[in-house]
Amino acid sequence: MKYLHLIxxxxxxxxxxxxxxxxxxxxAFLLFGMLDAxxxxxxxxxxxxxxxxxxxxxxxxxxxxxLPQSLELPISRVPGVKAVSYANWFGxxxxxxxxxxxxxxxxxxxxxQFPEIDVSADQxxxxxxxxxxALVGEQLAQKYHWKVGDKLPLQSTIFPTHDGTKNWQFDIVxxxxxxxxxxxxxxxxxxxxHWKYFDDSTPYNRxxxxxxxxxxxxxxxADRVAKAIDAISANSDHETRTQTxxxxxxxxxxxxxxxxxxxxxxxxxxxFTLMLLSGNTMMMAVRERTSELAVLKTIGFSSQSVLCMxxxxxxxxxxxxxxxxxxxxxxxxxxxxxxxxxxxxxxxVNANSWMLGIGLMVVIGLLVGALPAVRAMRxxxxxxxxxx
Amino acid sequence: xxxxxxFLIGLGLVILxxxxxxxxxxxxxQGAAALVVLxxxxxxxxxxxxxxxxxxxxxxxxxxxxxGSSSVIVIGIAGVVGVLVALxxxxxxxxxxxxxTGSADTAIVMRGASASEVMSVLERDNxxxxxxxxxxxxxxxxxxxxSAELVVAANLPVKGGGPDxxxxxxxxxxxxxxxAVRPGIKIVAxxxxxxxxxxxxxxxxxxRQFAGLNVGSEVKLGNQSWTVxxxxxxxxxxxxxxxxxxxxxxxxxxxxxxxxSVTVRLANPQAFDxxxxxxxxxxxxxxxxxTTYDYFSxxxxxxxxxxxxxxxxxxxIMAIGAIFGALNCMFAAVAARAREIATLRAIGFRGGPVVxxxxxxxxxxxxxxxxxxGALAWLIFNGYTASTLAAGSVGKLSFExxxxxxxxxxxxxxxxxxxxxxxxxPAVRAARLPVTTALREL
Numbered sequence: 001m002k003y004l005h006l007i008x009x010x011x012x013x014x015x016x017x018x019x020x021x022x023x024x025x026x027x028a029f030l031l032f033g034m035l036d037a038x039x040x041x042x043x044x045x046x047x048x049x050x051x052x053x054x055x056x057x058x059x060x061x062x063x064x065x066x067l068p069q070s071l072e073l074p075i076s077r078v079p080g081v082k083a084v085s086y087a088n089w090f091g092x093x094x095x096x097x098x099x100x101x102x103x104x105x106x107x108x109x110x111x112x113q114f115p116e117i118d119v120s121a122d123q124x125x126x127x128x129x130x131x132x133x134a135l136v137g138e139q140l141a142q143k144y145h146w147k148v149g150d151k152l153p154l155q156s157t158i159f160p161t162h163d164g165t166k167n168w169q170f171d172i173v174x175x176x177x178x179x180x181x182x183x184x185x186x187x188x189x190x191x192x193x194h195w196k197y198f199d200d201s202t203p204y205n206r207x208x209x210x211x212x213x214x215x216x217x218x219x220x221x222a223d224r225v226a227k228a229i230d231a232i233s234a235n236s237d238h239e240t241r242t243q244t245x246x247x248x249x250x251x252x253x254x255x256x257x258x259x260x261x262x263x264x265x266x267x268x269x270x271x272f273t274l275m276l277l278s279g280n281t282m283m284m285a286v287r288e289r290t291s292e293l294a295v296l297k298t299i300g301f302s303s304q305s306v307l308c309m310x311x312x313x314x315x316x317x318x319x320x321x322x323x324x325x326x327x328x329x330x331x332x333x334x335x336x337x338x339x340x341x342x343x344x345x346x347x348x349v350n351a352n353s354w355m356l357g358i359g360l361m362v363v364i365g366l367l368v369g370a371l372p373a374v375r376a377m378r379x380x381x382x383x384x385x386x387x388x
Numbered sequence: 389x390x391x392x393x394x395f396l397i398g399l400g401l402v403i404l405x406x407x408x409x410x411x412x413x414x415x416x417x418q419g420a421a422a423l424v425v426l427x428x429x430x431x432x433x434x435x436x437x438x439x440x441x442x443x444x445x446x447x448x449x450x451x452x453x454x455x456g457s458s459s460v461i462v463i464g465i466a467g468v469v470g471v472l473v474a475l476x477x478x479x480x481x482x483x484x485x486x487x488x489t490g491s492a493d494t495a496i497v498m499r500g501a502s503a504s505e506v507m508s509v510l511e512r513d514n515x516x517x518x519x520x521x522x523x524x525x526x527x528x529x530x531x532x533x534x535s536a537e538l539v540v541a542a543n544l545p546v547k548g549g550g551p552d553x554x555x556x557x558x559x560x561x562x563x564x565x566x567x568a569v570r571p572g573i574k575i576v577a578x579x580x581x582x583x584x585x586x587x588x589x590x591x592x593x594x595x596r597q598f599a600g601l602n603v604g605s606e607v608k609l610g611n612q613s614w615t616v617x618x619x620x621x622x623x624x625x626x627x628x629x630x631x632x633x634x635x636x637x638x639x640x641x642x643x644x645x646x647x648x649s650v651t652v653r654l655a656n657p658q659a660f661d662x663x664x665x666x667x668x669x670x671x672x673x674x675x676x677x678x679t680t681y682d683y684f685s686x687x688x689x690x691x692x693x694x695x696x697x698x699x700x701x702x703x704x705i706m707a708i709g710a711i712f713g714a715l716n717c718m719f720a721a722v723a724a725r726a727r728e729i730a731t732l733r734a735i736g737f738r739g740g741p742v743v744x745x746x747x748x749x750x751x752x753x754x755x756x757x758x759x760x761x762g763a764l765a766w767l768i769f770n771g772y773t774a775s776t777l778a779a780g781s782v783g784k785l786s787f788e789x790x791x792x793x794x795x796x797x798x799x800x801x802x803x804x805x806x807x808x809x810x811x812x813x814p815a816v817r818a819a820r821l822p823v824t825t826a827l828r829e830l
Contacts, residue, residue: 020716027709061610062541097501157503166501255555255777273467277713280460
């Protein structure tokens with residue numbers, strides 16, 4: 001620590017070079033921060049404590065196959081089940097059939113299964129009392145400038161009403177506020193409608209339910225409850241498949257894309273380039289300071305402390321650039337998410353990303369510093385001073 | 389005063405840079421080739437040009453001594469171009485797979501306001517009316533080439549996954565006319581299914597992704613056991629589907645006489661407008677008509693735009709890093725050669741040729757980097773298969789990354805742009821260095 005000013009002076013000996021290198025490091029870690037945030041958000045999807053309590057039951061045949069609503073009662077009788085709710089895919093689109101919006105027709109207690117989603121008490125009451133009521137996600141409401149009290153015309157891409165058109169009219173009675181941005185992000189983009197009104201108004205549903213969401217009393221019993229739920233309809237024509245919310249989400253993401261692989265290969269390319277670049281800077285820095293290092297050794301610095309100083313310099317360089325880059329990512333991510341109007345739901349950089357990032361900075365710093373540091377340590381004083 | 393002058397020069401450079409880059413992005417390859425020819429002529433024919441050429445030769449001949457820092461430029465830019473091209477190739481492959489599925493002379497008819505086939509339901513009477521429209525090709529027996537099809541989703545175990553690892557696949561119920569509508573489909577193993585039987589034809593892509601889809605094996609779909617009797621290849625999005633007799637599928641999935649869509653082959657692309665107008669004017673129908681080309685292009689639009697957006701964002705951030713890396717190396721190179729450059733200017737070389745020489749050197753390195761990055765992306769990723777849940781479909785779509793010449797060219801353009809920016813500032817510094825100071829410097 002007492003050599004810090006010396007290391008600092010060495011680092012900023014050539015200001016232009018150090019600053020240019022720092023900006024390169026900064027951009028690398030900016031990218032790391034952003035990509036790692038995306039990766040963890042996919043990893044963490046459904047892994048919240050509330051999510052662990054929830055089971056999703058869908059048709060075993062495929063996700064578009066529906067289940068009868070009559071399963072509600074037998075599921076609620078399974079020991080260990082706290083509450084059952086159900087939902088159906090409404091397939092809503094706003095203004096243009098291609099502008100699809102996540103919209104579910106749900107049972108009255110559906111929202112109770114998600115304690116991480118906040119709906120104010122009077123809005124909740126209004127929702128319960130309005131047949132055509134709709135709860136809309138916070139970001140969705142912002143994006144389309146919807147307010148409580150607005151009429152909401154939606155087109156269903158699947159279900160016609162009794163008059164044969166697919167135009168539906170709802171009343172916005174409340175806003176869904178996810179308390180935990182990373183876990184409840186989906187609700188920002190969601191519209192919840194009444195299943196009862198939906199089922200009454202379309203001739204095509206006839207009591208069908210897309211999936212059940214069940215809360216269990218004890219998380220450790222979740223597997224047993226899931227098996228018991230599936231046993232109810234075993235060998236019927238509507239066999240079910242029950243998974244924890246976490247497993248179901250993980251399965252979806254896996255089908256969507258191998259996020260880990262994509263992020264991993266980009267980061268591999270970035271860090272390889274970064275190592276080469278900062279390694280080159282350190283080599284140059286040590287080469288042009290050869291005589292100074294020799295002077296240090298002459299006045300009594302041991303070879304080890306010269307080694308450590310060069311290593312510390314390179315680690316310090318990586319840390320300054322990297323921390324700035326990660327900080328920038330932390331600031332930028334919510335801004336980017338905000339600017340996209342909720343189209344991109346980017347989570348903030350979390351503590352784990354910071355830990356991983358700082359670990360990477362130290363490791364890369366040591367790696368790129370190693371060669372110059374060893375060279376500095378092995379320096380022969382006489383040769384170096386003579387400029388040989 | 390001096391500071392102001394420096395600031396103005398810097399500002400001027402930045403403005404020049406912005407304009408050049410904007411023009412550069414728009415430039416087609418012919419324009420770039422013309423620029424190269426013009427530049428070569430300038431170098432060969434004018435006095436300034438010959439000066440620039442000789443200074444460049446000196447710079448290039450000393451490259452070997454600066455191998456470390458030159459390779460930083462090359463590899464840094466190769467990284468940017470490689471990642472950019474790979475990401476864009478993913479988007480390109482995805483949209484190309486969907487685009488190829490459609491053509492301008494086939495049309496798809498679905499219920500009005502249905503975003504995709506799986507959401508559409510056409511009742512029996514509609515399915516009968518639609519093929520009677522004019523503009524549809526008729527086959528040798530005089531029947532219209534129109535295929536009413538049903539699309540459902542099914543869960544199947546994923547290849548290489550655990551017993552609980554299921555993926556979604558799109559099951560299409562088709563009739564005889566499906567083959568006439570899409571003549572490009574070939575059976576590569578086994579045979580077609582027999583109508584009325586629970587037999588499956590599987591697409592190559594589906595076979596690659598899901599376990600147990602070999603000819604002769606039994607799979608369970610929709611509570612029933614099916615026999616796989618053949619494999620087909622189409623080279624597009626249909627490759628990821630399973631095909632079976634539409635009546636059997638409708639029976640098992642309880643769809644009765646309804647179908648999801650009717651795909652027809654038109655006499656020629658010009659017949660489409662009349663065909664569409666006729667169906668839309670028919671009071672018995674409430675349908676949307678589009679060419680399959682439009683339909684599939686529209687399905688891929690959102691996802692491929694998103695992939696492109698991600699690719700360009702990641703590319704831009706990496707490019708900024710690479711620009712500063714290149715600046716660093718070129719500033720170091722200029723500093724190392726300060727005396728040499730000052731000597732040249734002392735004996736009468738002008739500033740212009742010096743600027744050109746340093747820029748050329750950087751852009752040459754950038755070009756190398758771009759070629760390397762493009763070649764790596766092509767070697768590793770061209771034809772690499774990936775899969776995703778496609779918009780508008782209910783199954784996993786398998787597609788191949790496609791590194792096209794256009795993508796490689798845009799990668800090269802990025803590389804040269806990075807080289808241009810990375811070389812410009814060091815070059816200007818070299819040309820503006822006071823000769824006397826530089827010569828005194830050790």
